[in-house]
Each structure stands twice: as C-alpha cells, then as structure tokens.
Amino acid sequence: MSPLRVLLVANPEKAHVLPMFPLAWALRTAGHDVRVACTPWFADVVTQAGLTAVPVGRDYDLWKLLDRSMHTLPDWSYRPEYGLPAPYDAAHEPDRATWEHLTEGYERIVSLWHKPASFPMIADLVRFARQWGPDLILWEPLAMAGPIAAEACGAAHGRLLWSVDVFGATRRQFLRLKEQRPEGERGDPLADWLGGYARMYGGEFSESMVTGRFTVDQLPASLATDGLPGRLPLRFVPYGGPAVLPKWLWTRPERPRVALTMGLSSTDHDAGYAIDVQGVLDALDGLDVEIVATVADAERHKLARVPANARLVPYVPLHDLARTCDLAIHHGGFGTFLTFARHPVPQLLLPWDFDGPVLGRRAAEQGGSLAIRADEATAESVRAAVLRLLTEPAFKERATALRDEIDATPSPNELVPRLEELTAAHRSTTR
Known part of the structure; x- marks a missing residue:
C-alpha cells in the first residue's frame, strides 16, 4: 500500500x-x-x-x-x-x-x-x-x-x-x-x-x-x-526521553533493590510531590534493602535525613532501573506502573491524582500490587506493605502473570x- x-x-x-x-x-x-x-x-x-x-x-x-x-x-x-x-x-x-x-x-x-x-x-x-x-x-x-x-x-x-x-x-x-x-x-x-x-x-x-x-x-x-x-x-513499550545508563545499573545488587519514584510531571510543573517522600524513606530505613529514589534536585532540600541504605538520583532510565528491582514504590502513574509491570516487579502504589487511585485499585485486585492512598500512607503502613510485597510469593507470581499478559498483547x-x-x-x- x-x-x-x-x-x-x-x-x-x-x-x-x-x-x-x-x-x-x-x-x-x-x-x-x-x-x-x-x-x-x-x-x-x-x-x-x-x-x-x-x-x-x-x-x-x-x-x-x-x-x-x-x-x-x-x-x-x-x-x-x-x-x-x-x-x-x-x-x-x-x-x-x-x-x-x-x-x-x-x-x-x-x-x-x-x-x-x-x-x-x-x-x-x-x-x-x-x-x-x-x-x-x-x-x-x-x-x-x-x-x-x-x-x-x-x-x-x-x-x-x-x-x-x-x-x-x-x-x-x-x-x-x-x-x-x-x-x-x-x-x-x-x-x-x-x-x-x-x-x-x-x-x-x-x-x-x-x-x-x-x-x-x-x-x-x-x-x-x-x-x-x-x-x-x-x-506498552517504555520510553521516558533521552537517557544515559549509569554503570551502577549494569548489574543487579546483592540486596533486594527497592525503587522509589514519583514521576516527572509534578516537578516539571513546579507542583511538588503528592507522596511524603521523607515518610517513605523513613519507613524503609533499617530494612535489608537498597533504595534507589529518584528525587528532583528542586525537591531535595525538603528532606531532613536520608537513610544509609538509600541512593538518591535526580533521574534514571526507569526501564533499566526496573529490570534490577525487587519492588517499586510510586505515585500510581500509568507509564511508571506499566514499566515496572513488564519486568515483573511487585509494586506499592501511593496514588492521588486523576486515574491513579483507579489504577491502584485495579492493580491490587489483579494481585501483583498493593495500593494506599497518598494522604493515608504512614511510615507504618508503607513499611508493612513493603515487607508483605518482598516476602509473600503470591505478589511475585501475580506480577509475573501480568507481565505475561502484557507480552501477549x-x-x-x-x-x-x-x-x-x-x-x-x-x-x-x-x-
């Protein structure tokens, strides 16, 4: 034609x-x-x-x-x-x-x-x-x-x-x-x-x-x-714009890696994060995990402390980060969720805006994720959800089933x- x-x-x-x-x-x-x-x-x-x-x-x-x-x-x-x-x-x-x-x-x-x-x-x-x-x-x-x-x-x-x-x-x-x-x-x-x-x-x-x-x-x-x-x-095929792969992302870490990301939209428009980043970092402090948190430079001054097990970066290619992770915590964004779902990574969604809460509910019903409203996410509830996602095999099994469904599309x-x-x-x- x-x-x-x-x-x-x-x-x-x-x-x-x-x-x-x-x-x-x-x-x-x-x-x-x-x-x-x-x-x-x-x-x-x-x-x-x-x-x-x-x-x-x-x-x-x-x-x-x-x-x-x-x-x-x-x-x-x-x-x-x-x-x-x-x-x-x-x-x-x-x-x-x-x-x-x-x-x-x-x-x-x-x-x-x-x-x-x-x-x-x-x-x-x-x-x-x-x-x-x-x-x-x-x-x-x-x-x-x-x-x-x-x-x-x-x-x-x-x-x-x-x-x-x-x-x-x-x-x-x-x-x-x-x-x-x-x-x-x-x-x-x-x-x-x-x-x-x-x-x-x-x-x-x-x-x-x-x-x-x-x-x-x-x-x-x-x-x-x-x-x-x-x-x-x-x-869904991930694309997040121009990116450079850092050497520390070439291999998986020895400890479980947890990604914490809030997407690009909020900071692109000077809106800040709906998620309490400090509270989430505090919830992960002391766990035997490696945290990779994407925190924009404009938002770092809001953090009073950073756990010793956390690496803060302003940006990282999300699809490359996802393949090395055991868990993702994020704002419930469409692209973020599907990027981690392709690898397949259990996820904790902390949604607030537009369709994020709806997607979070459906993801939890599917079985590979948990969801907590952003304004209701406490250090205790986040820590408990993280421990479940990392230790209960059913979440990884359901995340794998979702990955297989995506691959068949x-x-x-x-x-x-x-x-x-x-x-x-x-x-x-x-x-």
Missing part, C-alpha cells in the same frame, strides 16, 4: 505524549510519514525522540492553565477517593452516574478543562491538517483539537490512551441516560461544544469526536475498562497493519 500520512496530536504534557512515541516509530519503520503536532515550546520533546514536530498554536502550560480554570469555582476540586473530577468520577462511582451529575460535570469540564486546553491549538492545527492532508490522526484523550481537525480534513482518527479509559466509560453512561430522557431534555454540553467546531469547518458532530473511530489502549485486558467498542489492545509493529485497515475504512473518500 502507499505510505500513509499520520498525524499525532497531544497537549504539551510528557505523561500524555511519551506513551505515543513507540507506536509513532512503528508507523515510521513501516514506511509511513509521521508528524507530531504540539505547541511550539514542546517541540524539543518530540524532536529528542527522533520524530518530526509540527508547532501549532500558542504556548501554554497545561497544569497551570487547568489549575487557573478550576479555581474559578470554590467547590471545584479533585475527589480524593478516586482523584477524578466530575463527570469522570461517575465512571467508577456508580452512585454518581446520574443525569444531573453527568450533565453538570460535562458543563464544567468543557468550560474549565477542554476549552482552555484545546483552544490554543485548534485553528492552527486545522489549517495544517487541511494543507498536509493526513490519512490518519491519532490523538490523546485530552487533545480535543485532534478530532476537530480530523473531521475538518476528512482523516480517519482514533484515540491513543495514556490512562484508564474513564473518558469512554463516562460517555457510555451518559449516552445510556440520554436515551432515557424526554426528547426535549437531552442536553449534551460536550456535543454542543464539539459540534460548534464541526459546523465551523463544514461538518456535523458525531460520537467519534468524543471517543474516536477506535481506541488504542495500552493497559492489559485485566486492568482495562470492560466492553468499550473499538478497543485495540497495544503492548500486540506490539506496536504488530498493530500497524490493523491501523492501515482502519484508516482505509474510515478516511473520507471525497477529500
């Missing part, structure tokens, strides 16, 4: 875009032409991965933008039980799956989240897409400029997830309730907003603008959202032919 033109669209956030790059490279090595649309300041993240960036729109910091928007309402905050804002909390709290809650949640999330995060990119992205003519657009679920541009230029398009699919699950619940409403009482704030852009560029709203023609999901089936149509499983290269088929089926024939 002729080479496809493939456009990836992502907000300027590493946690969203880095999981897209292995599939981007699989498409490249299959002979397709790949571009990554992003805001200007984020282009370096793309080019460091050896991919071609297309700067569009104007610069913004996603975290700061959303923080400013959300604080315009005094009662607006992440729900600590699950870390999800309305309406997405309804995806995992059945008692909140009501018409009133979902409608109000969509109204707020559109005005405080989707509009501010998408508006800076939309016009320029549509202009580029119409000029370049992509056959396929892959967009991460918060980059709503992606489906708008796809509908404007006639490209096939789908979502590429970096989280539990709370977006699709919430939409499924909303549509079910919408069908039960009287004809004149079916308000749909998300469809109204997206439909306005679709009409601006000569089209009409369709549900594919919310959930894509298909969805590429990197979570293994045992952890993924059940029953969503158009799901394409994809094996199609690799990025194996998924490319299916994407080629879907592109042929869904792109416009009149463009």
Whole structure:
C-alpha cells in the first residue's frame, strides 16, 4: 500500500505524549510519514525522540492553565477517593452516574478543562491538517483539537490512551441516560461544544469526536475498562526521553533493590510531590534493602535525613532501573506502573491524582500490587506493605502473570497493519 500520512496530536504534557512515541516509530519503520503536532515550546520533546514536530498554536502550560480554570469555582476540586473530577468520577462511582451529575460535570469540564486546553491549538492545527492532508490522526484523550481537525480534513482518527479509559466509560453512561430522557431534555454540553467546531469547518458532530473511530489502549485486558467498542489492545513499550545508563545499573545488587519514584510531571510543573517522600524513606530505613529514589534536585532540600541504605538520583532510565528491582514504590502513574509491570516487579502504589487511585485499585485486585492512598500512607503502613510485597510469593507470581499478559498483547509493529485497515475504512473518500 502507499505510505500513509499520520498525524499525532497531544497537549504539551510528557505523561500524555511519551506513551505515543513507540507506536509513532512503528508507523515510521513501516514506511509511513509521521508528524507530531504540539505547541511550539514542546517541540524539543518530540524532536529528542527522533520524530518530526509540527508547532501549532500558542504556548501554554497545561497544569497551570487547568489549575487557573478550576479555581474559578470554590467547590471545584479533585475527589480524593478516586482523584477524578466530575463527570469522570461517575465512571467508577456508580452512585454518581446520574443525569444531573453527568450533565453538570460535562458543563464544567468543557468550560474549565477542554476549552482552555484545546483552544490554543485548534485553528492552527486545522489549517495544517487541511494543507498536509493526513490519512490518519491519532490523538490523546485530552487533545480535543485532534478530532476537530480530523473531521475538518476528512482523516480517519482514533484515540491513543495514556490512562484508564474513564473518558469512554463516562460517555457510555451518559449516552445510556440520554436515551432515557424526554426528547426535549437531552442536553449534551460536550456535543454542543464539539459540534460548534464541526459546523465551523463544514461538518456535523458525531460520537467519534468524543471517543474516536477506535481506541488504542495500552493497559492489559485485566486492568482495562470492560466492553468499550473499538478497543485495540497495544503492548506498552517504555520510553521516558533521552537517557544515559549509569554503570551502577549494569548489574543487579546483592540486596533486594527497592525503587522509589514519583514521576516527572509534578516537578516539571513546579507542583511538588503528592507522596511524603521523607515518610517513605523513613519507613524503609533499617530494612535489608537498597533504595534507589529518584528525587528532583528542586525537591531535595525538603528532606531532613536520608537513610544509609538509600541512593538518591535526580533521574534514571526507569526501564533499566526496573529490570534490577525487587519492588517499586510510586505515585500510581500509568507509564511508571506499566514499566515496572513488564519486568515483573511487585509494586506499592501511593496514588492521588486523576486515574491513579483507579489504577491502584485495579492493580491490587489483579494481585501483583498493593495500593494506599497518598494522604493515608504512614511510615507504618508503607513499611508493612513493603515487607508483605518482598516476602509473600503470591505478589511475585501475580506480577509475573501480568507481565505475561502484557507480552501477549500486540506490539506496536504488530498493530500497524490493523491501523492501515482502519484508516482505509474510515478516511473520507471525497477529500
């Protein structure tokens, strides 16, 4: 077949875009032409991965933008039980799956989240897409400029997830309730907003603008959202950006190695850590283990003491660290969890934000991990969990089963032919 033109669209956030790059490279090595649309300041993240960036729109910091928007309402905050804002909390709290809650949640999330995060990119992205003519657009679920541009230029398009699919699950619940409403009482704030852009560029709203023609999901089936149509499983391949392997990581240590990491997103945006790093280090002090803690230079001054069995580094290639570890303690990030799951390492998740608590609960149910809410994690509870994970064989057995499930999932290269088929089926024939 002729080479496809493939456009990836992502907000300027590493946690969203880095999981897209292995599939981007699989498409490249299959002979397709790949571009990554992003805001200007984020282009370096793309080019460091050896991919071609297309700067569009104007610069913004996603975290700061959303923080400013959300604080315009005094009662607006992440729900600590699950870390999800309305309406997405309804995806995992059945008692909140009501018409009133979902409608109000969509109204707020559109005005405080989707509009501010998408508006800076939309016009320029549509202009580029119409000029370049992509056959396929892959967009991460918060980059709503992606489906708008796809509908404007006639490209096939789908979502590429970096989280539990709370977006699709919430939409499924909303549509079910919408069908039960009287004809004149079916308000749909998300469809109204997206439909306005679709009409601006000569089209009409369709549900594919919310959930894509298909969805590429990197979570293994045992952890993924059940029953969503158009799901394409994809094996997670770790990529964390430019990295250098230090000599001390060439071999495994004599003692069990415990990794402590909080990811990159918080310190990238000067937000600090949700996890009490000092408390976790204190919990591990005196254990017969070697601790490797990734602590950003900007956060080290907050530590009053460092155990003798701990090595502190600002950054280390996580996939190389994971292969030498016996246990990982972290914030419940999607990429962090899957990186350790591939090796296979039992994990202690201390989640707080967005889908982290949901992922933590599912990981614990799978059996290879334990989870404690970040605000409830004490030195005593962390130490007890660590001892269980290191000494009870069932955790390693279940972690190995999860690794085997991941390995049986199609690799990025194996998924490319299916994407080629879907592109042929869904792109416009009149463009």
